[in-house]
Amino acid sequence: MFVYYVIAVLSILLYLHGFFPIPARPLPQSIRNNNTETSSRYQKAVIIIIDALRLDFISDTTTPFLSKAYKNTGCFIQVKVETPTVTLPRIKALTTGNVPQFVDIIFNLASPTKVEDSFIHRAHVKGKKIVFYGDDIWVKLFPDQFTRSEGTSSFFVNDFTEVDDNVTRNVRLENARNDWDIMILHYLGLDHIGHVYGPKSPLISTKLREMDSIVEEIYKSRGNTLFMITGDHGMRDSGGHGGSTYPETNVPLLVLNMPCVNDTFAQIDIPANLAILLGVDIPATSIGQLQVSLLGHLNLSEFLQALKYNAILLRNKADLCGENIETANHFLDLFLLNNDKGLANDAIRVYQTCAKTISERLLKSSVQQNLDSLIIATLIALIVLLKILQNISAVESASRVHRLEQAAMLGMLVLQFVGLHFYVTLVFIATTLFLFYQNLTCFTAKHVKGVRKSFLTFMSVLHPFIFMSSSFLEEEHQFWYFFSNTFIVFNIFANKLKSWFFLFVALRFVRTINQVGDKWASVPDLADWLLQNDHRFFLQLIFVVGLVLSYRCNSLFTSHRIIKVLDGVILVLIYAYRMVSNESIMLGQVLWLLIFVKFVFVMSNGDGFLPVWILIVNLLLKPHNAILIPICVLASRLFHGILKTETLVLAHWWLGNLLFFAQGHDNSLASVDISAGYVGLREYEPVIVFPQVLCHTYALPVLSHLLLFTNKQIDVFESLSVFVFFRLYVIVIVFMVTFIQRHHLFVWSVFAPKMFVEASHFGFLFVEVCCYYLRGLINK
Template identity: 30%
Template sequence: MHLLWTTIAIVFCVSLQVLGVSIFIRGFLPIKQVVAGHASHHDAPPEPSISGPDAVRGTNSTIELSKPVFGRLVLVLIDALRWDFVLGEKRRMPFVRGLIDRGQSLSFIAKAQPPTVTMPRVKALTSGTIPGFVDVILNVDSKAMLEDNIIYQLEAAGKKMHFFGDDTWLRLFPDSFKESDGTTSFFVSDYTEVDNNVTRHLEPTLARSDWDVLILHYLGLDHIGHIGGPSSPLVTPKLEEMDAVLTKIYTSIEQQDAYSELPSLLVLCGDHGMSEAGSHGGASPSETLTPLILLSSKFKDIKGSLFPYDEVQQIDMAPSLAVVLGLPIPQNSLGIVIPEVLNLLPMRQRLRALQLNSNQLMNLMKQNFNPAEFEDVTYQYQHALQMHAAWLHEYSTTPSSIASHEVGNKVIDKYLSILKLMQLKVSANITRYDIHAMICGIVLCFEVIFIIMVALFYTSGGQIPIDTQISKMFYFGCCCLATLTVHVTVCTSSGSDTSPLMCGRSLTAIFNSAVFVISVAVAVFFQISVFISRNIVKNHILSFMRSLSTLEIFLLLGSDAHTISLMSSSFVEEEHQTWYLLTMTLLVGICAKLMAQSIVDRKSEDYKSIVLILMICRLLRSWNQTGIKWADLPDIGDWLVRPENVTTLSSAHLMSLVAIYIMLSSLQFSPMNLLTVVFIYLYRHAVGNVLLPVSVPSSYKGIVEARIVFGLLVLKLSCAIIQFFIPNIFTTFQKLKTNKKSVEIRLINVFYESFILLAALLLRPHNTPVVAMTVFIQQKLIITLTKHPLKAWSLSLVCFWMGQAAFYNQGNSNSIASIDLSSGYVGLDSHDPAFVGVLLLVSTNFGPVSWMIILIGSIMKSSLNKHQVAVPQAFLSLMLFRAFPLAVYTIVVASQRYHLFIWSVFSPKLLYEAMHSCVLAVFIMLGIAFYVIGHYTRPINIRISKRD
């Protein structure tokens, strides 16, 4: 009966935690108060004029909008184009760099705000807004953009637009392009066809005159980065290919400009940069700094940008393009017109453009703040208008005079200063959140902790002192009624629109509210039960505290210390240091204890294994530098991936695979493991990562080799699962029957072996030694701890700690940029979201999941399993250790939602915490299902007669 109730509690808590995290994150999704609709020419205020010394009013003779400087626009967006790829010392794009060096361009370094992933950055480039970090999740399924943006302005102006490239644009701006051809951005193994598909449209489009705007989004450079990083030998040829494309475009539009009334504008930019690991998503300079280069035949007559290049905000591109194309600035833009772009206009139009930009940002402030909150800004804005009006009154008839320019420049400086002030104020406070939903999510997360603790109390022999079912139903009904009353009161008092997630009328909101009410009622019911049995609970807690050993006290205090450390942004950035300190200290404590025992009995030498583990852990710390502050320091992994060290990398990869095979064979011998290891190495050879002494035929990008590995692992797992349900199916010709216990252990071993081999296939070859060392640590440490048994919860905590350290050993961090997307496409020739997601989860969470499997296997094999609820207790302990820091961190994120580092530090960590919780939830659900089936089923023996 204990097992049944424990199973129900685990399923309930897992579901509740997933729902709580989901509600909290969705409540954390920014709800921007924006100006409705799209800007138009009719919205433009008149130019300021003066009547008396202080009055500012409109004049009858006004310039409604800036006149267009350019007739046609070609926007070339190269995904993951880092600023130094174009503007650095290496001249890898010679044509573009030649124009820049001759001063025939306007060149800038554009800074993007995190998250540095494609969809949010496209939004920023086109609308001038700052997307939230939750857009990282939405990036895989972009919806039509509703905010005002430059694409809609071009469409409203009757411009004919063509687009070729990343299909994210087609999802954001459906039906906006007269001609288009989209390519998926998620199949990162392809860096050739994905660009050829764009370039093949170039010549026929440039030869025609039926377009006004041409947008090209190239993906190959980004995919090369995910595969090999910025130092890959494929990067330079790709940049040269892009330079040739730009040469063709520039030459074509230059020839056409000779017959056009207005010249064309060619814009080269990147949506984000590329980290040293080849990924993106974080806030490092290599990920946020991109080039923004404006090219045109018009620039031959002016002295353009030269080194050093000015730094602008990426969101400044939208208003700048709007000004030079004669379009209204998008209403919700937070960008400022780039001053160098203003120089392309006459003085009067410069001032007019800045007035329109200031007016647009002032409207945003009025929409989002009370007037009292920006009185100082309003005063300075009025002062700028007065200066503008004075210039119009004195110098509009002689705009080319020296005095006119001097006074005009002072007005420009005043406008720019007030624009920067408004941009800073609006961008810091334009977002509000669903606080009610966030609080509900936090409550659910803490309820999970309380229910888990009650479940642990019951599994250790505690009882509810409520005798009758009627009493239980009465108490529970009262709890539901009270919770429902409070929830309805809060929703109605604050307005149903305040929390669309919890107080709305949609089915999702009703479901969320129902689950919230029932779960809170369950928690309150258990609280009443605990209060009634407080003496029993108190004695149980005291008994538990008295039974703690020094090692167990350190485990509890260390877990609490880690949870407290999450309140600091620096500790979040460098969380790996916390886990390295805790695990190394833990291992030193275990080693000291074993050494003391060896002195007493003079036989045990188990401490030698711990000393060896300590040495390997120190090596692992130096294998992959991670975090934020020291991630750029050279490490062993960086040295191995250098092209000149490919022979060493090949040897290390091969020896690691051999070591993995030998260690897995110690669990149980399997010829399929050897075959799997061989094809893993052949896959790495096929993709060009490692060398072979002899020539071996390979498939295209190793697809066949990888799929053979997948097939072998699936076959291996299928046989083990069949034997689990029918234990004697593979021993029917033998006299002995298979023991059910050994069948369960065999299934765990097979699952562990398959997971390790799959990780060895997915992780990059320089991390294969990390897999081998992790397997060695797991086997040695578990063997040592088995000789000195720990309680189920303390063993769970040891494995949990080691799993967290292993997560960072492979180069992961709390930055989105550390996710290796290329591992999700091993063996694939097209984008399959489900399969890619599974492979990414396996590769990213190799460390934690492998340690969880080891934990369950060790409990199944050890004497701990003599007690029927040892495995469920281990699951409950794992959930508690995962739920407590998550619940605390939700409070931290909610309280720091307006912090300077909310998008670059706290939000990415929140996504990682949610991911870890979901992975653990899936693992626990599968594990408890396996254990319950194994406990309640009986072996099915197939008897074969002698005649057969």
């Protein structure tokens, strides 16, 4: 079956490739001439990006200088941010004026490639000297555009001070110089605090006052300088970002030292307006609109020329409003001859209407899916799903040439990645339909009637159909909570065991630890209460209880006295790491070394990986989540004591999914805890950070699988087939739903993130499967 698992992975990658195509780089061009030139009113500009600056972070209390300054010398703009709300796409939107693709999430974690055209490029060509300090993503995107620069990694989220102090140090040096025209600063500390502690931490207000004082310092040292202070994205109520909630997609833009009016507009409008203000070309990539709230202080002729320039630039990207723009040009010419303000107003109205129409059309068409790839990927995933079901159900396959069938599917997937002629694609689709029909005919009613006899199987089959509703998809955790407790209630009445009632209470308790989902994430939960300074004793208490019970759990799976002592030492040091040493880097490295020592010992003794994984999970999880580990072990022990083999496998599948959400995850990318990747690290090391983040994210599902395999009567590879089947089944339904809903209003904010989450689930499960297959080969 392993080859089919590989085919499933490739089909998922093909679907992602077809749904999130990597956009072609636009060729820089300029249509400006001397008649459309507007002179710069500002000799210098300071642009400050405060990462994760939410709309409500600007107030008289937290930012007294900014609150007073924008009222006296500028304006406050509410900026609408597109998803995904992560740094790289937002920097691109702020500089190019275009909507970055969802695939930029991957580039955000890897090494971003340089941008071909942007406001930065246009200013550089104009001869303006630009200096930059802050997030090193800017240096990678614009490697040749800055006169002076110094970047800092944005991924080391445990750094709240040095990352900003480095920027401020350079700012003070630049204040003593006068050889630059534009200074861009990107502060990261606020975002890092949000990732680790959330927006309600007292550290947030401290950091905001620090940012406020820095802006005041720069402001008072500069005269006729244009100031723009904004955030690249916001911060969700539970901390982090990447989703589509209101606090993540609405940020402030404070403009100082310029007559302007409070307003609301899109983030992609900023580069075009900034270009006009500084007298440089609008980037060819821009699909933004010019805003009268920012440019209303220009004289009427200059404002009209700017509107004309932007309208023509937009028209070159989409063949719309040609006649209307010509009419507006005629009004403009008559105004220049007669100085009739009525004609000027008519021209303004037509230009703005056309710019809005074209911009909205370009926004909607910014992503074009490859429908052929989506269809072929879905059909091949369905074929693999049927193959796995045949294996689980012991159904004889209709195809007796498995190797040829596998080769055909692999060939179609690989060739589809490179792009094919339309007729070849039709042949591929016909072939996959034939293979699907051939494998489907193997099943009869007797093969599936058993589904009705198992509550967990029946609900697992029904589960992904809730994804047709965006609200159910956002609140998927409720499904797992409700039906898991229903299953336990059934067993309480059937078996009349007090321990099952205790498990029911325990699972009801875990729901209170972390509020997740779109509608309830902002509601205070037990974790919020425990993380308050006044309740630190209770946080320590629940952490100690979790560690002690974890020690007891590990004792169930090992009998060696030295290992038990080592477990105790490691768990005590984990407590010290979290509660005493303020997450000391050195102590974190010592803990990883001790865990590795235990790994070597248990592998040599053949005790299995479970005792090691329990220690790893304790190290990576937040203190308030440590109690989830013994609850998982308790549930597994009860399942082993009463359930039949078939139900036992599905019960552990459900347990892993339930605890995945209980840990604080949901179908938003913002729920991924990046800070978990820095245990024992001094700086951003992607080779180490990514595995730690993934292990933290899937800690409890993997724990439930390992607990299942402690039962010697369980066939590991057959159980893995069940897990792969249901995960692939969910992905196939998600593929279908996303294909149907690809024009839905919430496709990028709800359905696309779910696709990423499920693809990540399957990817990590595939790694787990590979480990077991590799161990099987070694044992042979």
